[in-house]
Amino acid sequence: xxxxxxxxxxxxMQSAASIEDQVHVCRKLIDGRGWxxxxxxxxxxxxxxxxxxxxxxxxxxxxxxxxxxVLVAESLDRLSRDQEHxxxxxxxxxxxxxxxxxxxxxxxxxxxxxxxxxxxxxxxxDLAQKTRRGQEGRARDGKSAGGKxxxxxxxxxxNADGSPVTGEREIEPAEAVIVERIFRAYVTGQSSRAIAAAxxxxxxxxxxxxxxxxxxxxxxxxxxxxxxNNELYVGRLVWNRQRYVKDPATGKRQARLNPADAxxxxxxxxxxxxxDALWEAAKARQEDRRHxxxxxxxxxxxxRARRPLYLFSGLLKFGCCGASxxxxxxxxxGCAAARNKGTCDNRRTIERDEVEARVLDGLKEHLLHPDLxxxxxxxxxxxxxxxxxxxxxxxxRLETELGQVTRKIDQIVDAIAxxxxxxxxxxxxxxxxxxKAVLAAGIEALGxxxxxxxxxxLAGIYRAKVAxxxxxxxxxxxxxxxxxxxxxxxSEIRMIPGEKGHAxxxxxxxxxxxxxxxxxxxxxxxxxxxxxxxxxxxxxxxxPTTFRL
Numbered sequence: 001x002x003x004x005x006x007x008x009x010x011x012x013m014q015s016a017a018s019i020e021d022q023v024h025v026c027r028k029l030i031d032g033r034g035w036x037x038x039x040x041x042x043x044x045x046x047x048x049x050x051x052x053x054x055x056x057x058x059x060x061x062x063x064x065x066x067x068x069x070v071l072v073a074e075s076l077d078r079l080s081r082d083q084e085h086x087x088x089x090x091x092x093x094x095x096x097x098x099x100x101x102x103x104x105x106x107x108x109x110x111x112x113x114x115x116x117x118x119x120x121x122x123x124x125x126d127l128a129q130k131t132r133r134g135q136e137g138r139a140r141d142g143k144s145a146g147g148k149x150x151x152x153x154x155x156x157x158x159n160a161d162g163s164p165v166t167g168e169r170e171i172e173p174a175e176a177v178i179v180e181r182i183f184r185a186y187v188t189g190q191s192s193r194a195i196a197a198a199x200x201x202x203x204x205x206x207x208x209x210x211x212x213x214x215x216x217x218x219x220x221x222x223x224x225x226x227x228x229n230n231e232l233y234v235g236r237l238v239w240n241r242q243r244y245v246k247d248p249a250t251g252k253r254q255a256r257l258n259p260a261d262a263x264x265x266x267x268x269x270x271x272x273x274x275x276d277a278l279w280e281a282a283k284a285r286q287e288d289r290r291h292x293x294x295x296x297x298x299x300x301x302x303x304r305a306r307r308p309l310y311l312f313s314g315l316l317k318f319g320c321c322g323a324s325x326x327x328x329x330x331x332x333x334g335c336a337a338a339r340n341k342g343t344c345d346n347r348r349t350i351e352r353d354e355v356e357a358r359v360l361d362g363l364k365e366h367l368l369h370p371d372l373x374x375x376x377x378x379x380x381x382x383x384x385x386x387x388x389x390x391x392x393x394x395x396x397r398l399e400t401e402l403g404q405v406t407r408k409i410d411q412i413v414d415a416i417a418x419x420x421x422x423x424x425x426x427x428x429x430x431x432x433x434x435x436k437a438v439l440a441a442g443i444e445a446l447g448x449x450x451x452x453x454x455x456x457x458l459a460g461i462y463r464a465k466v467a468x469x470x471x472x473x474x475x476x477x478x479x480x481x482x483x484x485x486x487x488x489x490x491s492e493i494r495m496i497p498g499e500k501g502h503a504x505x506x507x508x509x510x511x512x513x514x515x516x517x518x519x520x521x522x523x524x525x526x527x528x529x530x531x532x533x534x535x536x537x538x539x540x541x542x543x544p545t546t547f548r549l
Contacts, residue, residue: 001035001036001069001070002035002036002038002067002068002069002070003030003033003035003036003037003038003068003069003070003071003072003101004038004039004040004041004059004062004067004068004070004071004072005022005023005026005027005030005037005038005039005040005041005072005073006040006041006042006043006055006056006059006071006072006073006078006079007019007022007023007026007040007041007042007043007073007074007078008022008042008043008044008046008048008053008055008056008078008079009043009044009045010045010046010047010048011045011047019042019044022073022074022078023040023042025074025103026072026073026074026103029072029101029103030072033101035070038067038068039062039067039068041055041056041058041059041062042055043055043056047081048077048078048079048080048081048082048120049080049081049082049124049246050082050246051080051082051085056079056080059071060089060092063092063093063096063098064096066096068098069097069098069099070098070099070100070101071093071098071099071100071101072101072102072103073100073102073103074102074103074104075102075103075104075105076100076102076104076105076108076112076113076116076120077116077120077123078102079100080120081120081121081123081124082120082121083118083120083121086113086116086120087113090108090110090113135239136239136240136264138166138167139237139239139240139264139266140264140266141167141266142237142266142267142268143166143167143168143169144167144168144169145167145239148169149207149230149232150175150178150179150206150207150227151171151172151175151176151178151179151232151233151273152169152170152171152172152175152232152271153169153170153171153172154168154169155168155169155170169271170270170271171271171273176273178199178204179227179233179273179274180273180274180278182195182199182217182227182228183227183228183233183274183278183279183282184278185198186217186228186282186285187278187281187282187285189483189484191214192214192215192217192218192228193214195212195217196211196212196213196214196216196217197212199212200212218286221286222257223241223242223255223257224238224241228282228286232268232271233272233273233274233279234272234273234274234275234276234279235267235268235269235270235271235272236265236266236267236268237264237265237266237267237268237271238263238264238265239263239264239265239266240258240262240263240264241257241258241263242255242256242257242258243255243256243258244256310352310356311356311483311486311487312355312356312359312487312490312493315487315490315491315492315493316333316355316493316495317492317493317494317495318335318337318344318346318494318495318496319494319495319496319505320344320346320496321335321337321343321344321346323335323336323337323338323343323344324336325495326339327352328349329349331351331352331353332349332350332351332352333349333350333351333352333355333495334346334347334348334349334350335347346497348497348502350495350501350502355493355495355502355504358504359493359504359506362504362506394442395443398439398442398443399443401439402436402439402440402443405432405435405436405439406436408432409429409432409433409436412425412428412429412432413429490506490507491507492505492506492507493505493506493507494506494507
């Protein structure tokens with residue numbers, strides 16, 4: 001009889017010589033039975049819980065083709081540790097009149113399949129439970145529960161008894177610099193794709209020595225994957241975010257999130273690379289991007305998932321029909337409704353470079369107007385005073401009550417000095433003194449009310465920042481940040497075709513700034529600019545936090 005041999009070992013931690021050892025003992029059995037040794041089907045470093053193994057699948061295929069009459073293995077668990085798979089293999093080979101014989105159990109029958117299959121399955125479950133228990137113990141001690149993330153290296157040292165220390169790591173200085181660089185670049189507006197491209201262009205090796213990818217940087221915030229979501233960088237070890245289950249159809253592992261109460265969180269301050277302020281800024285930008293990608297009903301909007309390709313992409317609207325102004329050619333903007341739906345008769349187009357130049361020139365010219373700077377300072381003072389009104393009211397109330405309490409204390413002291421002493425006066429006096437101390441502390445906590453002191457060079461700083469706007473947009477290292485600031489000031493750019501070209505209306509926080517000096521009106525203020533005009537629509541009031549240039 002022609003006997004095939006199947007041999008397998010599970011992990012890279014085991015020696016490849018294990019295959020040779022298994023084949024050797026199987027050949028001895030074959031020789032002892034007087035059979036002829038046939039093909040050998042090895043699987044190296046593959047778990048027996050999956051049936052997707054090259055040697056295993058080839059063995060089944062050859063069995064169907066009748067290339068052997070007996071299958072020999074060291075033990076049944078070498079063939080499989082899954083009850084379903086081992087039972088299926090037995091049924092398949094029995095149908096083909098192929099015997100299964102192992103060195104450990106002998107000829108395999110239904111009893112072996114039932115008992116050994118159950119024992120193998122229980123062994124895997126018990127092993128997994130013990131492994132997780134050990135990992136949790138390490139995590140609670142602030143040590144690595146397995147694997148090494150970018151920015152750290154394994155500490156290799158030995159205990160007093162000579163045994164190796166496991167689970168300890170320390171910061172890798174060169175990689176820590178890259179981690180901080182990634183965070184700072186992301187906070188200033190660069191995308192994870194742009195960051196990865198820059199690192200690859202410089203030849204900076206990524207995790208495991210591979211090239212950088214966008215997903216390596218942005219990862220998945222919910223699962224804690226990716227450079228930007230690794231809380232270890234702020235000195236916080238988080239373990240057990242997710243568990244893995246195998247898809248019975250494919251044998252592949254699927255990750256599932258664990259509930260929040262299953263997490264193990266331990267502080268590890270000596271492993272901190274990123275400061276809290278930088279971490280929070282990155283998280284805030286991630287949240288803003290998620291918000292931008294969400295539709296009102298909470299569904300993801302794929303068209304918002306990409307960064308704007310050009311400076312004003314997505315902001316241009318046709319002032320008449322309300323449709324978007326999009327690129328209808330390689331370099332020209334036009335009405336999307338006219339081009340794609342035919343519901344608009346506006347067929348006029350405008351060069352993208354002309355739109356960007358006119359808007360930027362208009363911003364620089366009008367933001368640098370002396371009257372606007374003066375009005376900005378005055379409006380800042382008015383806003384500051386408004387915010388201080390509540391503090392003033394509280395201070396006035398506390399000072400009034402403090403005066404009343406002080407007068408009562410003086411009256412009791414005067415009465416005692418005149419000989420009108422009563423035991424109850426002591427308690428009343430103590431109560432008033434305590435109240436006086438509380439009121440005085442409250443007034444002190446409000447601090448001294450000081451007049452507004454603005455830097456004498458504020459107007460010059462303002463002019464310099466606005467004048468540098470075009471330069472910042474041209475410089476690669478500041479282009480994205482400058483563009484992000486400009487887009488944050490504008491909520492909409494309305495394109496209105498006329499006889500002599502397009503008029504442009506700017507709508508948003510910037511419009512409020514440009515319209516500060518105007519009387520309250522619902523009509524826009526038009527300013528002539530070159531071949532067309534820029535119309536500024538007044539906003540709903542001035543907010544100092546939106547003035548970001």
